[in-house]
Amino acid sequence: MKVMKGRNYIPKATIERLPLYYRCLDRLSSYEDIDVISSKELGGKLGIPSTQVRKDLSYYGEFGRRGVGYDVDGLKRSIARILGINKLWSAALVGAGNLGTALVNYGRSSSMALKITNVFHADPGKIGNKLGDIIVQSMKEIKETVKNDNINIGIVTVPASEAQKVTEELVEAGIRSIWNFSPIRLIVPEEVMVRNEDLSVGIAS
Amino acid sequence: MKVMKGRNYIPKATIERLPLYYRCLDRLSSYEDIDVISSKELGGKLGIPSTQVRKDLSYYGEFGRRGVGYDVDGLKRSIARILGINKLWSAALVGAGNLGTALVNYGRSSSMALKITNVFHADPGKIGNKLGDIIVQSMKEIKETVKNDNINIGIVTVPASEAQKVTEELVEAGIRSIWNFSPIRLIVPEEVMVRNEDLSVGIAS
DNA sequence: TAGATTGTTAATCGATTAACAATC
């Protein structure tokens, strides 16, 4: 039970902070034109103690220069490599409602780790419409599109009543990772990964 | 710095598990017609060790019967009381974009622990529009409305560039809990609680 | 050199789990 912990164990909490560092650095390099940042400054922007920033990074290597700080672009690239953000994952979103539209917009503005390449919708009235520069497709095209375009992730933003059906279509089309925004627990084969983002849980604390 | 810990400290992790227990119990009593459940069974459904279930609950009181288990309905109601799910919280949403609209719809259909009673938007073009049966109000009215209508929670669904400004207005209006959907970390006075629901972090793990 | 800041070790703090008496 305490076998195999090894020297190379990395805390879950650390892994979850990496995306925060990444996005902060991305913003710094894009909009603020800052070349070098100290752990204190980076932490300050995120509400994380400098000592924790350094500890987190130290699990993966030495990225800073003592007495100076971290090169923003360099550290950004290093974290990208750690997170596997280099290869952008392709995602198909099902449900071109308000939430779907919001997510597509989100994806354009901020640096998501995935790119929504296709949008599907059941209601024929919406098919052919554009969300940003993505044309809404018919559900009938899911299977072929997922295969041809090598899509890895399915995003479910349909009403609860349709969520399970849509999920099954995604799985059948070959999707193995699903990001579920509907308030129901999806039933999927074991090999399919579901991440639930149930907004209705809300502030319960 | 280690002052005031007191006997009545409750771990953050415990508090975050309560909604899970609640929803599981709710499902059990609604659909499965189960009256009594052991910590082992309840934990099993959630992937949580029985010993942790018992410890979590023990922070709040004694809800079970030794040798028997927990009364499903009774425990559900107890947790509801702890979480304050009985009294529905009122929330003001700022930003009547796609995400804001999606949340208002969500709130109507599923059982959120809060009710969105007002929607505000900066762009004058949208003021007076209806989201469901809520009329979009001008930002100028925030302060007065929050006070008159006794609103507890602010939901921020504006673009990143506006989020901090909007937050300050909410805080000034007397809001002490903020649910932040913008991708930036909000700066707030110590007494204000922020829950970040940053969708752009996405599937990064 | 003097000041700044990293990377890392050790100490502290917080959360989980094991063990078990109490009780149904």
Add this chain to the structure above:
DNA sequence: TAGATTGTTAATCGATTAACAATC
């Protein structure tokens, strides 16, 4: 009574923070 299961204490495990030598 025998078996089951709670509530709680103590032990363990994991994460954060303080402290500081190394180094720019």
